[in-house]
Amino acid sequence: MGLGIEEREQIARRAAREVASGMIVNLGIGIPSLVPNFLPADTEVMLQAENGVLGIGGSPERGKEDELLCNAAGYPVSAVKGASYFDSGLSFAMIRKGLIDITILGALQVSRTGDLANWLVPGKKVPGMGGAMELAQGAKKVVVVMSHTDQKGRPKLVDSCSLPLTAAGCVDLIITEKAVLSIEDGKFVLKELLNDSAIEDVIRTTDAEVILDEYFS
């Protein structure tokens, strides 16, 4: 089942709490793009997009879009004070060098060791990896926002990814409509429950061992 708008917003609201003043932030397509809506007004961050801008602002008013000022999803954005534009080489230089403090992105599967698969389902859609590999390997913190299970109800948090990897051991935190889980020493650690979900439900729909954070004991 795909997530409803309320669940998507709830995940984005929770993900926004991972963003703190002073951070350089890169947001993926989909739920991650909703995150800025939930940042407190006094949060001082610079949003980077890999198509070549550091300092993305809010969506422009209808009719005032600049077709040459877009985010990586191709949607018109605005620029904040101090924004800069650069070519794709320099854009990925900042990503690989580790200057992105946090990236928030979607995933198809995440393993208990933090392996990320988010670019390809063999035999089905082959969209290409875009900039996902650099972001997953290069960002200081990788937060995955996704549905807890896939459209057929199969777990997306798994013991080991069956889909081709974007990058190994890169994920730090996973936020789903059911729960927030971190990855610690090769295990999923349940940190929070969302949406009134039950611990048993999270364990049942996760295809790997789930350790309960001390908060639950």
Next chain:
Amino acid sequence: MSIFNKTVDLDAAIADVHDESVLMFGGFGGVGSPPSLIEAILESGVKELTVICNDAGFPEIGIGPLIVHKRVKRLIASHIGSNPVAGKQMTDGMLEVEFSPQGTLAERIRAGGAGLGGILTDIGIDNKTVCENKDTVMLDGRPYLIEKALKADFAFVSAHVADEFGNLTYDKTARNMNPLMAAAAKRTFAEAVTIVPTGELDSEHIVTPGVFVEGVVQSEGVKWKWAWE
């Protein structure tokens, strides 16, 4: 032709493109792709092209129409998800696609324009598709892939203001791969919104020095409708 007046018309800019040429096009989802040059190449009827571009555009945006009209046999890109026709042609065996991670693609093009043979990177080292047919070297105890430089017969780039010597500036996120590609082809033609006499651009603002550019073409503007419109 004087190096101080490289202004040419569209037909002259694409005159030597032929079947099987290797072409680079700037642009990211069509933003910063040169619309008039792409249209002229489409109308010229050349086919069996190898195209290097960040992505496959959308069916009617950017380089998308070149794929839709079956002019491309091989595409080197980081992403084709926004152009379902490219995906279908790839599945049907009509279009060969080499995927390169976006930053690696950019650096391979940069290397091509910088007289280098390739780059070393650990991006994609955990992915079989990326590692396929590539050598690995150990450097300071860590493995790196050898990624070969990319060059082209022609680069077609989109600029904001060009001067008659071929110095180029770009406009916001329309810059993307354009400056890298401008340097990486044997022959580079830039389509510009505005062309000014040499000397009118502030030298500090020039992004691509004219030495990389063979010809400057007046853009006729974007005729496609953007996906978000």
